[in-house]
Amino acid sequence: MTIPLVDLKAQYDTIRPAIDAAIRRVIDNSAYIMGQEVAAFEQAFAAYCGVKHAVGVSSGTAAIFLTLLGYDIGPGDEVITTPFTFFATGEAISQVGARPVFVDIDPVTYNLDPNRIEAAITPRTRAIMPVHLFGQPAAMDAINAIAERHGLLVIEDAAQAHGSRYKGRRAGSLGSAACFSFYPSKNLGCYGDGGAVVTDDDRLAARVRSLRDHGRTNKYEHAELGYGHRLDGIQAAILAAKLPHLDDWNAARRRLADRYTALLADTPLVTPRHLPETEPVYHCYVVRAPQRDALLGALQKAGIGVGVHYPIPLHLQPAYRFLELEPGSFPVAEQAAREVLTLPLYAEMTEAQQDQVVAAIKTALRELNLL
Numbered sequence: 001m002t003i004p005l006v007d008l009k010a011q012y013d014t015i016r017p018a019i020d021a022a023i024r025r026v027i028d029n030s031a032y033i034m035g036q037e038v039a040a041f042e043q044a045f046a047a048y049c050g051v052k053h054a055v056g057v058s059s060g061t062a063a064i065f066l067t068l069l070g071y072d073i074g075p076g077d078e079v080i081t082t083p084f085t086f087f088a089t090g091e092a093i094s095q096v097g098a099r100p101v102f103v104d105i106d107p108v109t110y111n112l113d114p115n116r117i118e119a120a121i122t123p124r125t126r127a128i129m130p131v132h133l134f135g136q137p138a139a140m141d142a143i144n145a146i147a148e149r150h151g152l153l154v155i156e157d158a159a160q161a162h163g164s165r166y167k168g169r170r171a172g173s174l175g176s177a178a179c180f181s182f183y184p185s186k187n188l189g190c191y192g193d194g195g196a197v198v199t200d201d202d203r204l205a206a207r208v209r210s211l212r213d214h215g216r217t218n219k220y221e222h223a224e225l226g227y228g229h230r231l232d233g234i235q236a237a238i239l240a241a242k243l244p245h246l247d248d249w250n251a252a253r254r255r256l257a258d259r260y261t262a263l264l265a266d267t268p269l270v271t272p273r274h275l276p277e278t279e280p281v282y283h284c285y286v287v288r289a290p291q292r293d294a295l296l297g298a299l300q301k302a303g304i305g306v307g308v309h310y311p312i313p314l315h316l317q318p319a320y321r322f323l324e325l326e327p328g329s330f331p332v333a334e335q336a337a338r339e340v341l342t343l344p345l346y347a348e349m350t351e352a353q354q355d356q357v358v359a360a361i362k363t364a365l366r367e368l369n370l371l
């Protein structure tokens with residue numbers, strides 16, 4: 001039996017009546033773009049994150065893009081971030097005309113290494129954008145202290161971290177503003193594209209609200225050139241129906257992650273570790289593997305839906321050739337890119353499925369003479 005990396009249908013099967021009713025309600029009310037459904041979800045999500053405002057937008061990438069625009073970050077500015085992330089983190093920084101300045105990661109958490117940040121700060125630096133990779137919050141106390149010393153904004157890329165906590169506080173409440181994605185496979189995902197900007201900053205929230213909707217101040221007046229980056233009603237209604245389940249889903253992911261770690265303890269795989277001050281939500285369960293590509297191939301052949309997040313760090317992407325960053329620029333990220341392997345994980349995964357993944361891993365490791 002094959003086991004997928006994620007199983008969105010399995011989640012839908014557990015909440016089908018609520019989702020179907022939510023979609024029908026939007027169609028019955030013809031409230032397709034913004035409107036009451038979006039406002040209701042925004043309120044619920046802001047409360048969940050422990051912040052004043054959530055602004056629904058069309059994707060996680062749009063959330064980052066609009067947040068940077070909302071802070072007037074653009075040409076001539078630099079934003080410090082990690083090279084070991086999904087491409088959109090850097091892409092959105094570049095889309096506003098700013099320059100992503102990469103800083104290497106911590107080899108244990110895969111997050112931005114705070115000890116390397118200050119060396120990358122220049123007079124052009126405006127913000128630090130930590131990514132809470134795989135659902136583990138970055139070292140936010142250290143990052144916020146550096147930002148405060150240098151008068152910088154801290155913008156969380158929380159696209160993989162819905163519900164995770166740092167010293168008890170939720171991702172989304174840990175910096176100046178935070179950007180979430182509701183891409184279907186995220187811990188909180190809609191049935192299409194969606195995202196949100198969350199913040200306590202009244203001015204930023206108002207600006208992003210306007211920018212996402214053509215720079216509107218009211219129905220007919222446009223204060224500035226904006227964008228069509230709205231969240232639609234069906235997605236908001238689905239998200240509102242799913243949000244009450246998020247903590248249970250994240251708890252199930254943590255339980256399964258801990259079980260993987262116990263079951264893999266007698267293998268050469270390096271299992272994830274989290275900082276004691278974080279409560280991660282395991283958007284991905286990522287191990288480091290010797291002979292990663294051979295193991296990846298063997299598991300794929302065995303019908304196990306494994307992945308690699310991420311095989312190419314941003315500074316080595318063809319699109320970023322113009323930054324002129326050579327291989328070797330960020331050795332910790334580059335080594336991670338060669339070694340990481342993502343195992344199947346989703347809240348509805350059964351222990352029997354997990355046992356099958358572990359058995360396939362051990363068989364493959366034996367065949368490679370690694371066990």
Ligand SMILES: *Cc1c(COP(=O)(O)O)cnc(C)c1O
Nearest residue numbers: 059060061086088089159181183
């Ligand atoms: C998914 C993701 C994004 C982009 O979100 P989209 O909704 O796909 O635009 C940005 N950053 C990270 C770290 C992500 O995982």
